Amino acid sequence: MTIRYSWRGAFGNDELAALHAEGFGEPVEPIDWRGRLERHSLGWVCARPEVGGSLAGFVNVAWDGGAHAFLLDTVVARAARHGGIGAGLVATAAEAARAAGCAWLHADFEEHLRPFYLDACGLRPTDAGLLRL
Numbered sequence: 317m318t319i320r321y322s323w324r325g326a327f328g329n330d331e332l333a334a335l336h337a338e339g340f341g342e343p344v345e346p347i348d349w350r351g352r353l354e355r356h357s358l359g360w361v362c363a364r365p366e367v368g369g370s371l372a373g374f375v376n377v378a379w380d381g382g383a384h385a386f387l388l389d390t391v392v393a394r395a396a397r398h399g400g401i402g403a404g405l406v407a408t409a410a411e412a413a414r415a416a417g418c419a420w421l422h423a424d425f426e427e428h429l430r431p432f433y434l435d436a437c438g439l440r441p442t443d444a445g446l447l448r449l
Contacts (some may be wrong), residue, residue, distance in 0.1 A: 318366040319401055321408040325362030331371045339391030358385055361408045363401050372396040375405040377413055385413035387423040406437040
């Protein structure tokens with residue numbers, strides 16, 4: 317399957333809500349994803365098959381308005397996993413963040429995702445802190 321990655325690509329709120337819910341094991345909620353992303357993000361990447369067109373993957377790229385960009389909500393549809401789509405999402409996000417003048421791309425992730433982010437995507441480990449609110 318050939319995948320097309322698009323920076324600030326088109327998506328429907330319903331299809332992104334369904335993909336997000338599937339990927340994170342949450343119920344589908346009616347969220348204005350487009351409005352949220354346009355207000356708070358540098359951009360996002362959509363992954364779709366060249367043929368068929370349904371949303372196969374997505375990542376949000378938040379930023380601080382300067383040198384730092386942050387990967388959020390990296391998700392690939394269950395049926396499309398383990399084919400490199402996630403790494404393609406991150407690579408496209410990194411390229412777009414670099415083009416926007418960012419010098420750093422951050423990603424917080426759970427331990428079981430280390431091989432994906434560090435090996436498949438080329439991020440390097442850093443120390444970080446987290447406070448659940």
